[in-house]
Amino acid sequence: MPLTDKHNEKYVHNKRLLNNSNFRNAFSDWFVTVLFYGAVHLVERELTAYNHHSKTHNDRRMWVARTPSLKEVSAAYESLYIQSRRARYECVKMTSQDVEKAEELFEKIETHLNTKTSVTQEK
Numbered sequence: 001m002p003l004t005d006k007h008n009e010k011y012v013h014n015k016r017l018l019n020n021s022n023f024r025n026a027f028s029d030w031f032v033t034v035l036f037y038g039a040v041h042l043v044e045r046e047l048t049a050y051n052h053h054s055k056t057h058n059d060r061r062m063w064v065a066r067t068p069s070l071k072e073v074s075a076a077y078e079s080l081y082i083q084s085r086r087a088r089y090e091c092v093k094m095t096s097q098d099v100e101k102a103e104e105l106f107e108k109i110e111t112h113l114n115t116k117t118s119v120t121q122e123k
Contacts, residue, residue, distance in 0.1 A: 007045035014038035028094035029087040035106040036084035039077060042113045046070060057081065073109045080105040 014034050017023055024031045044054060047063055047070075054060035064070045064077050083102050086092040094102075 004045050004048045007041045007048065011038055011041040011045065014041065024099065028096075028099050029092075031099060032080075032087045032094050032102045033084050035102050036080050039080055039106055039109045042109055043070065043077065046113055069113075073112045076105045076108045080109070 014037055017034055043064055052063055065074045087094050
């Protein structure tokens with residue numbers, strides 16, 4: 001399983017793609033998906049502090065809901081997960097409002113997990 005630094009590298013890699021305005025506008029479905037996977041790697045980075053590595057999305061969702069340092073962003077993570085699934089599997093066209101909402105959800109997760117209060121930041 002990847003260690004903390006590998007999850008951080010994937011998060012940073014996803015952020016680089018998200019900062020490309022052409023990507024955001026031309027591929028809104030994939031933009032939302034990359035936001036979600038950026039959140040996945042932030043969450044997995046945090047879970048490494050508990051010696052846990054998720055095997056499935058459902059496994060990760062359960063850990064997000066029950067891990068003390070993740071509970072505050074559990075609802076945001078769940079909403080971003082659902083929005084990403086809609087984009088990927090239901091072929092829903094992501095509107096500019098959908099993209100903005102996904103960005104807000106991601107930023108909430110990102111801000112929370114990049115603060116000194118998260119477990120991995122304390123180590």
